[in-house]
Amino acid sequence: MLRGTSLRNTWREATTAEGFLVTTDGGQLNRKSLRTPIQSSMDVFHLKIVITGILFSIVIYAIPWSDFLLSTVPRDDYVDLTSNETLKQDVHFVILGATGDLALRYLFPALFSIRTNSTPTEIRVTIYATSRQAPDVIRNSVELSIDAAIGCTEVVQRDFLSFIKYRQLRASEDFERLCTSIPSTDKLVFYLSIPPSAYANTVKNFGLFCKNGRREADIRLVLEKPFGADYSSARALFEKLKQWFPFERYYLVDHYKAKEATIAIPEFFAKNSDVAADFISSNSSTIELVLNETLGVTDRISFYDETGVVRDVVQNHLMEILIDIVSAITKKVNSDLERSSLITNVSIDTVNFGQYESYNQELAKSAVREGPSNTPTFVRAEASLKSTLLKDVKVSFTAGKKLSRKVSQARLTFGDGEVDKEVVFHIGGQGLNYPAVLFRGFTRNSVICPSGRPLSERVPYKALLSESKALFQVCPLGTTFRNAYEAVIEDILRWQSQYSTDVGFILSSWALWDPWIKKLGTG
Numbered sequence: 001m002l003r004g005t006s007l008r009n010t011w012r013e014a015t016t017a018e019g020f021l022v023t024t025d026g027g028q029l030n031r032k033s034l035r036t037p038i039q040s041s042m043d044v045f046h047l048k049i050v051i052t053g054i055l056f057s058i059v060i061y062a063i064p065w066s067d068f069l070l071s072t073v074p075r076d077d078y079v080d081l082t083s084n085e086t087l088k089q090d091v092h093f094v095i096l097g098a099t100g101d102l103a104l105r106y107l108f109p110a111l112f113s114i115r116t117n118s119t120p121t122e123i124r125v126t127i128y129a130t131s132r133q134a135p136d137v138i139r140n141s142v143e144l145s146i147d148a149a150i151g152c153t154e155v156v157q158r159d160f161l162s163f164i165k166y167r168q169l170r171a172s173e174d175f176e177r178l179c180t181s182i183p184s185t186d187k188l189v190f191y192l193s194i195p196p197s198a199y200a201n202t203v204k205n206f207g208l209f210c211k212n213g214r215r216e217a218d219i220r221l222v223l224e225k226p227f228g229a230d231y232s233s234a235r236a237l238f239e240k241l242k243q244w245f246p247f248e249r250y251y252l253v254d255h256y257k258a259k260e261a262t263i264a265i266p267e268f269f270a271k272n273s274d275v276a277a278d279f280i281s282s283n284s285s286t287i288e289l290v291l292n293e294t295l296g297v298t299d300r301i302s303f304y305d306e307t308g309v310v311r312d313v314v315q316n317h318l319m320e321i322l323i324d325i326v327s328a329i330t331k332k333v334n335s336d337l338e339r340s341s342l343i344t345n346v347s348i349d350t351v352n353f354g355q356y357e358s359y360n361q362e363l364a365k366s367a368v369r370e371g372p373s374n375t376p377t378f379v380r381a382e383a384s385l386k387s388t389l390l391k392d393v394k395v396s397f398t399a400g401k402k403l404s405r406k407v408s409q410a411r412l413t414f415g416d417g418e419v420d421k422e423v424v425f426h427i428g429g430q431g432l433n434y435p436a437v438l439f440r441g442f443t444r445n446s447v448i449c450p451s452g453r454p455l456s457e458r459v460p461y462k463a464l465l466s467e468s469k470a471l472f473q474v475c476p477l478g479t480t481f482r483n484a485y486e487a488v489i490e491d492i493l494r495w496q497s498q499y500s501t502d503v504g505f506i507l508s509s510w511a512l513w514d515p516w517i518k519k520l521g522t523g
């Protein structure tokens, strides 16, 4: 457990009394791996920051050195690398549900990594960890999770933890107290890491107590999927949310949009229009989407039992990837098509559900509900994509918990009958321990990698639904998988919306999956 006073160093004093700073640096963050032995690099890190500060002080603002190094940066004196007016503000990042699985497993480690690995410039962030529980309980959970999730020295962890403010948010007065304590000229992010059933009421409290005297454009509300439980509940939810804030204020997270291999999809097909053209003209094209996991759902069984595999990962993550692929492949043919309208070209033909063996025993132990549940933890669906832009494409969705291998991938197969071609977006999991685009069946060097990355040697790889291993050429997209929430949070802090999905997409996707979810009568 970590206790003690915060780390004192020149950087802290030079930058902020209570927040941490995040670079926007033209969108490029300067990062190291999360597990770098950070303490040994801290001196270099601080030195870099001090040098950056000194250079900017001299060149841009001519702030005296002593001022820059010893005092808090005055609000008008941010080092602005982007000349973007909207970034010159403090951001207060309020996490609701700070003791929940998402916050502890993903959000705090992501914030820690951003704090530790980026060069501070102009966005100053204050983190609030809030929940319905007492501040001490929240602090305890956050400290334990940081301890477990992050492999670095106590001193670095302590430094990060000292940036977090703990608040209980239960009654309306708590919301009012929090919002009135935050300067009305600062930006506010509310990250609702809470069950979707609590969204409407929580947003109402923000609407009532946090808008006063504040520009609405300085508020963002971040919500996580699943948005509703089906088409009509999603519509009803959006109607309620709209009563308090316009849709532009909502950031609808789908963290699979921020995975390295998902991000690479549009660029890959833009750079390799011959590959897209081959796919379009092929008589036997398939797209297989897989999100298989080895973990069960014991820790979040009350959420999962109401949700099930389709609402959890298919209606959102796998659908986003499918539509990204189709839209990237057909971009040349028709660049104006809305993503949501592409969903109307998909029809689902058959669906098989399954449940892992020990699921009902786990449910019984958790006392979430009585009697056996038929919530599916596994799905395999066959679908087809019929569009005037493409020849018919067979699509399959496979996803499940407690399976033998963890892998997230999108695999395309196509060809003219003689040479089979294959492109795999390796999004996460086993088989390759870094994100990549893999392909075979193309002449050497005819394919260009995204982001100017070099093509690596051929590697043996077995795509999940293929029969055997084959040799693939590889475009590596990094050396390890990053926590996608880092990219999501950076996007939010820069007031951008790259990884936010949209209402039209969500509703069209619900409309597609609704009949199948209803057939089973449960999640």
Ligand SMILES: O=P(O)(O)OC[C@H]1O[C@@H](O)[C@H](O)[C@@H](O)[C@@H]1O
Binding pocket: 293, 312, 313, 408, 428, 484
């Ligand atoms: O592949 P990742 O990034 O670990 O994400 C998978 C997770 O994605 C989440 O959206 C689902 O709710 C989880 O059930 C799932 O485990």
